[in-house]
Amino acid sequence: MRQVLDRASKFRRQPRSRLSRALRRDGFAGAALAFAVALAVSGCAELERQGRLFSAPTPPPIDKPAPPRQENRSSVQHKELLAQFGGEYQAPVAERYLDAILAKLALASDTPGQAAYKVTILNTPVVNAFALPSGNLYITRGLLALASDASEAAAVMAHEIAHVTLRHSALRAEKEREAALISQAAGVIQSRQKGEEERSRQRLSVASFSRQQELDADEAGVKVIARAGYDPYGAARFLTALGRSSELRAALYGKRKDSMSFDIMSTHPSTPERVSRAVAVARQIGAPGIGQRERNGYLSAINGVAFGDDPMEGYVRDRKFTHPRMRFTFTAPEGFLLENSSEAVFGVRQADNEALRLDTVRNPQFESLEAYVGSGWVDGLLASSVKKLDVNGLPAVVAVARAGEWNFRLAVIQSGDYLYRLIFAVRSLTDEADKRFMDSVMSFRRITPEEARETHALRISIVTAGPGDTPESLAAQMTTPNRPLEYLRLLNGLDENEPVIAGERYKIVTE
Structure with a gap:
């Protein structure tokens, strides 16, 4: 569906959207109804995309000695990670518990004299973790929700620290620079075809190098958590959970299971490979049953931690999306599954191959909404279909566009200084489909301050069977x-x- 909307839209650059704090691409730039539901199961820069879909870069390598701890807390990397992953999440009990795990890992590490790490919990459901040479270690609350016990959380943290102690980031950057130079030289001294072949070989070399780093970090992490007294099989269990999470989201959003696996250009090995390697390393240490899992202590520590989207940045409940801070809500047609991402709100209707997208931009100050819709924002627009209407007291324009075998029902709704843009995609725009889409458009409304204040986050609750x-x-x-x-x-x-x-x-x- 990404290509479908790419064909439909010309993607002129628009003013920055506020639909989410992490929205970095404006307008319909890169608009797609591909959800990126293939969750990148990796153990470092992007363990898994879950909930809000960020495309956050791996923190750049740092080879200089780390400055004092206090200065690091206000470092550029620290601020950037907080900005990209929803800010710091306040969960003092969970943070103290994780710091205690880190203290045990430090004593058991291969470099026990290194600077002590301290945890920052990131306010996002994305399952991710980072460690920086500065001594900052970041874990998302999405990862806390997925991990089942202390040994699994310890395995993730030990893996991330291993990337730092083994200088993986710097070595990978060096490998990429080397590959780029070789590819550049090949393009100059050889034919175009030979040059492309050499560039492909270099990309494969970098990918293989990165995959091996992941396996090396897994192995080092398993050994460290075992020495710290934790169950060394925790790493394999967590990697298994990542794979199951990927499969569940594939089932929800209709992505084929075989397309979830990594291709040869992937920068990380597939979950089955990592699980089998992690189990093999653990078996060298001992049979299953050794070490502590500390499930009860871990569950007590994360009890009450928020789950899913931060409601103030917009949240999904069934077919309904609500954004309390921007004070609006809308309901997708029957049968749609919605997802709030860093780009927009996306929806798919599996059975009928239909999709939708909602985003917002600052009003570009066109003379009218009709002029904005006809400004080249969307390709294949049927000028005769452009109509004005009132959507619950808000001025709006609806239209139809066509691109190849796809039809698009568009709506632009104005509220204050912002335009809210809905686009529905369907192969055949029948009267029934058009009615479903228009009913959804007409569900868009402003919410009252009282409704916004009544917003509650979903939370992890611990119950006894x-x-x-x-x-x-x-x-x-x-x-x-x-x-x-x-x-x-x-x-x-x-x-x-x-x-x-x-x-x-x-x-x-x-x-």
Whole structure:
């Protein structure tokens, strides 16, 4: 669907959007209804994209000695990571718990004299972690939700620290510079075809180099957590959870399972490869059952941590999207699944191959909404279809565009200094489909300050299973609207037919 909307839109640069704090691409630039639901399962720069979809760069290598800790907290990298990942999330109990794990890892590391690391929790559901040579280690609350016990969290942190101690970032940058020079030289002294072949070989070389770094960091991390007294199999369990999370999102958004695996140009090995390697390293240390998992302590530490989108940056509940800070809401047509990303709100309707996108831009000060719609913002516009209407007291314009075999129903709604742009894509714009789309357009409205104040985040809640409880009965308590049973199993590391155990504690999602 990305190519579909690319053909439909010319993507002229627009003023910066405020639909989310992380929105960095304006207007319909790069507009796509591909959700990037292939979650990048990597253990470092992008462990997994989940919830809000960020495309955050890996922090650049730092080869200079780290300045004092206090200066690092206000460093450019620290500020950039906070800006890209929703800011710092305040969870003192969880932070102290993670810092205690780090203290154990430091004593067990290969370089026990190195500067002590300290955790910052990032306010995003994206599953990610970073470690910087400065002594800052970052973990997203999305990762906290996915990890099932202390050994899994320890494995992630040990993996990230291993990247730093092994100087992976600097070595990878050096390898990329070397490959670029070789490719450039090949293009000068050889034919164009030979030059392209050499560039392909160099890209493969860099990808292989990066994959090996991931495996090396996994191995180092497993050994460190074992020496710290944690279950060395925690790394394999967490990597398995990442793979299951990827599969669940693929099922939700209709991406084929075979397209989720990494191709040969991927910068990281696939989850099955990493799981098998992590298990092999753990088996060299001992049989399953050794080391501490500390599940109860971990669950107590993350009890109450927010789950999913930060509601003040917009959130999805079933087919409804609400943005309390910008004070608007709209409801997608029946059968759509919505996702709030860093670019826009996206939606897909699996059965009928339909999609939608909503974003916002500052009013570019055209004479009228009709002039804006006809300004070249969208390709294939049918001028005769442009019509003015009132959407719950807000001026709006709707239109139709066509590109190849695809039809698009467009709506631009003005509210104050901003234009809200809805685009629906469908192969056949039947009367029924057009009515569904127009009903969704007409659902757009401003919300009152009282409605905005009533917004509540979803949270991780820890419950104890009773004698008669089953996965289904615990899932019935979940607020997650789509596939609560699958999410219950995912968040608690339960296999498909694995029961819950009376007296054991489990994560559920509640308001």
